[in-house]
Amino acid sequence: MVEWSDSERKTVASVWGKINVGEIGPQTLARVLIVYPWTQRYFGTFGDLSNAAAIQGNPKVSAHGKTVLNALDKAVKNMDNIKATYAQLSQLHCEKLNVDPGNFKLLANCLTIIMATAFGPAFTPEVQATWQKLLSVVVSALTSQYF
Amino acid sequence: MLSNTEKELIVQIWDKMIPVAEDIGSEALLRMFTTFPKTKTYFSHLDISPNSDHLRCHGKKIVQALADGARNISTLATTLAPLSRFHAYLLRIHPTNFKLLNHCILVTLACHMGDNFTPVAHAAIDKFLSAFSAVLAEKFR
Numbered sequence: 001m002v003e004w005s006d007s008e009r010k011t012v013a014s015v016w017g018k019i020n021v022g023e024i025g026p027q028t029l030a031r032v033l034i035v036y037p038w039t040q041r042y043f044g045t046f047g048d049l050s051n052a053a054a055i056q057g058n059p060k061v062s063a064h065g066k067t068v069l070n071a072l073d074k075a076v077k078n079m080d081n082i083k084a085t086y087a088q089l090s091q092l093h094c095e096k097l098n099v100d101p102g103n104f105k106l107l108a109n110c111l112t113i114i115m116a117t118a119f120g121p122a123f124t125p126e127v128q129a130t131w132q133k134l135l136s137v138v139v140s141a142l143t144s145q146y147f
Numbered sequence: 148m149l150s151n152t153e154k155e156l157i158v159q160i161w162d163k164m165i166p167v168a169e170d171i172g173s174e175a176l177l178r179m180f181t182t183f184p185k186t187k188t189y190f191s192h193l194d195i196s197p198n199s200d201h202l203r204c205h206g207k208k209i210v211q212a213l214a215d216g217a218r219n220i221s222t223l224a225t226t227l228a229p230l231s232r233f234h235a236y237l238l239r240i241h242p243t244n245f246k247l248l249n250h251c252i253l254v255t256l257a258c259h260m261g262d263n264f265t266p267v268a269h270a271a272i273d274k275f276l277s278a279f280s281a282v283l284a285e286k287f288r
Contacts, residue, residue, distance in 0.1 A: 034266040035273055052267050109250055116257035117264050125174075125181035128254060132182050 002137050004079055011130040015115070016076045024114060025069030026062035030055050031110040032103075039103055068107070075138045083141045090145035101143040108135040149278075153271035154220050160256070160272060161217040164210055171255055172206020173198070178251040186244055213252075216279050227282045235286035242287060245280035252276060 004012075032039050034052045043049060046060040055061055071089065078085045093099045112132060116123045149157070164171050177197055180187050193201040212230060219226040234240060253273060257264045 031266045031269065035270040052265075056266070109253075112250075113253055113257045113264070113269065116254045117261050120258050120261060123254075123258055125178045128178055129182040 002080075002082070002133075008130045008133070009079065011127055012076055012079065012134055015119075015127060015131060016073070018119075019069075019115070021066055021069045021073075024111070024118070025065035025067070027065070027114050028107065028111045029061050029065030029068060030058075031114060032107050033061065035110060036103070036106045039106065042097065042099055042103075069111075072138065075134060075141075079134070082137050083144055086138065086141035087145055090142045093142060094146040101139075101146055104139040104142050108132070108139055111135065149220065149271065149274055153267075153274070156268055156271045157217045157220065157275045160260075160268065161210075161214040164256075165214050167259075168207040168210035168214075169203040170206075171252075171259065172208070172210040173202045174206070174258075175209070175248065175252045175255040176202055176206050178254055179248050182251065183244075183247045186247055189238070189240060189244075209248075213276075213279065217275065220275070220278075223278060223282045224285070227279070231283055231286050234283045239287075242284045245284060249273070249276040249280060 033043070033049060033055050040049050043061070043064075046064075047058060048054040049058065049061075074085045075082050093101070112128065112135065115131065116128070119127075176195065180190075180195060187195065193199075193205065195202050195205075212227075216223055216226060224231075253269065253276070256272065257269075260268070
């Protein structure tokens with residue numbers, strides 16, 4: 001069971017409240033595809049991913065980025081039950097999408113870095129630590145149904 | 148593999164960090180200690196509280212070494228040979244920790260550079276930090 005202090009809960013709610021999923025979602029997925037190009041293997045039907053500009057302008061990447069980040073809302077609203085909350089998504093990623101779970105951490109890291117660019121000094125070491133704790137629980141939950 | 152454009156970008160970015168080496172270095176370390184507390188086990192001999200002299204001094208050394216590496220990317224193994232021996236035979240840091248510091252360096256750069264920390268800059272620096280850490284870990288066994 002993951003323990004969350006009151007201060008951590010407040011931080012998560014406050015940070016999530018400031019995130020514009022419509023902007024951050026697309027940026028996050030684009031950054032993953034640019035910084036870790038092997039992740040493009042999962043997006044063969046997305047069209048032009050040949051360079052950074054193409055990826056950033058790709059409407060399918062944008063749309064999917066929003067889908068992925070919207071799914072994080074589940075974690076924020078169910079902090080005490082993240083593993084069960086993501087059980088189905090975990091099965092989906094394993095059995096249908098066949099995604100190597102090593103890539104989940106890459107997405108988590110890119111999201112953290114984008115939040116740092118957006119929040120600047122307000123993204124203090126303490127805020128970073130709390131946010132990364134949440135993301136590591138999500139990553140773990142998404143990996144939990146893999147066999 | 149770093150393209151020539153990426154190598155230039157890396158030098159540009161690290162040159163800007165040299166005047167603020169203490170700030171950037173100490174912040175990256177503090178982020179690492181806060182998010183990954185196990186990394187503090189290597190620093191029991193120093194005062195690593197926020198803004199301490201030790202933290203700022205150590206942070207500065209790290210940023211200066213990175214800037215040095217940035218200016219000598221094609222000869223990283225030779226340039227970093229003394230640091231490589233130091234990390235292998237004296238410090239003996241568990242190799243997984245390099246990634247943790249690298250990530251916190253990226254977060255620090257992102258906080259300071261904002262939108263200028265573009266995906267292309269991020270990719271270039273990430274690749275550089277991986278190459279740098281690989282050289283530091285080269286002599287581990």
